[in-house]
Amino acid sequence: MPIKMTDEEFTTFQKLIYDETGISLANGKKDLLISRLARRFIDLNVGSFSEYYKVVRNDHKEFMELVDRVSTHMTEFFREQPHFDFFESRFVKEMEKNSLKTGRRKITVWSVACSSGEEPYSIAMSILETLAVPVNWEIKILASDISNGVLEQAKNGLYTGDRMKDIPKYLWNKYFLKGTGENAGNYKVKDFMRDIMIFRRFNLLDSQWPIRGGFDAIFCRNVLIYFDKEMQADVVRKLCGYLRDGGYLFLGHSETFVGGATGYPTVIPSVFKKPESE
Ligand SMILES: C[S@@+](CC[C@H](N)C(=O)[O-])C[C@H]1O[C@@H](n2cnc3c(N)ncnc32)[C@H](O)[C@@H]1O
Structure with missing residues (x-):
């Protein structure tokens, strides 16, 4: 029998999800919530949303399943290519130039809502491809997300051939192992990049x-697009505190308007530079 959800139940779930994750589920998303949970209700032998609400309130793991x-x-991979063009031609080059003055050969980047890993691995490939002598550098990329499911995929670093289409072909062999046997058609991130x-x-x-803060780029x-205005500004201001002076904040192209909360100048659309300290 199809599951039913009353408007009141939907409002309760909207509030729970918003309070805990910042994600605003639009009013029209009721059917989506029902369809995404149908299978889960069968697995858990749960018959109604009121019953499921009690389950998620008492079981954090199940709440994460819901999220x-x-x-x-x-x-x-390489989503919003102009960001990566800028990252390679300006950011990495600037890091190299500064290292000649300061002797610091370290790059730290944070991918804040990394999903299944395409973003942080693209960042890694950009850095490794642009630095003249990457082995002389310490490179660290923090990849975080709220969802354990996508983090597991990111850690695994296994991608279907279809996902690979956005990576220039000449990089495939350098950074990925071609799957064989039951993994034929898939590609796995090589250890040196995963490390x-x-x-x-x-x-x-x-x-x-x-x-610790002090990231060179974030x-x-x-992800901010799913939050309301106040929350977007809050998160952006908090992130600014984790950026070193002179560091860069990259927002999604459709999130450019949130950049105003940084108070930093725009360097290219949706990229902001924290001023150097006096
Ligand atoms: C659309 S993906 C964006 C992935 C990547 N940054 C990109 O631009 O391709 C949004 C990600 O944000 C994560 N997310 C949603 N709410 C979050 C929160 N409150 N804290 C951390 N991550 C969150 C989701 O789990 C999802 O993986």
């Missing part, structure tokens, strides 16, 4: 994150 089902994880990554589960709504793309 996984309602959030959008759409991503791709650059640190994966963590963070909720952007947490008041602070248990990490990518927070295509």
Whole structure:
């Protein structure tokens, strides 16, 4: 029998999801919530949304299952290419130039809502392809997301041939192993690139994150769009505190308007530079 959801139940779920994750489920998303949970109700032998509400309130793991089902994880390698063009031609080059003065050969980047890993691995490939002598550098990329499901995929670094289409062909062999046997048609991130990554589960709504700041660049793309205005500005201001002076904040192209909350100048559309200290 199809599951039914009253308007009151939907409002309760909207509020729960909003309070815990910042994701605003639009009023028209009731059918989507029902369809995404239909299978789960069968697995858990749950018959109604009121019953399921009690389950998620008492079981954090199940709450995370719910978050996984309602959030959008759409991503791709080298998404929003102009960001990567800028990242390579300006950011990495600037890091190299500064290293001649300071002797610091370290790059730290945070991919804040990394989904299944395409974004942080694209960042890694951009850095490794642009630095003249990458082995002389310490490169660290923090990749975080609220969803355990996508973080597991990111850690695994296994992608179907279809996902690989956005990566220039000449990079495939350099950074990925071609699957054989039951993995034929899939590609796995090579260990040396995976070793650059640190994966963590963070909720952007947490008041602070248990990490040290001072990142050279932060990518927070295509996640703020799901939050309301106040929350967007809050998250952006918090992230600014984790950026070093002179560091760059990358927002999604459709999130450019949130950049105003940084108070920083725009360097290219949706990329902001924290001023150098006096
Ligand atoms: C559409 S994907 C964007 C992925 C990548 N940044 C990109 O631009 O391709 C949005 C990601 O944000 C994550 N997310 C949603 N709410 C979050 C929150 N409150 N804290 C951390 N991550 C969140 C989702 O799990 C999802 O993987």
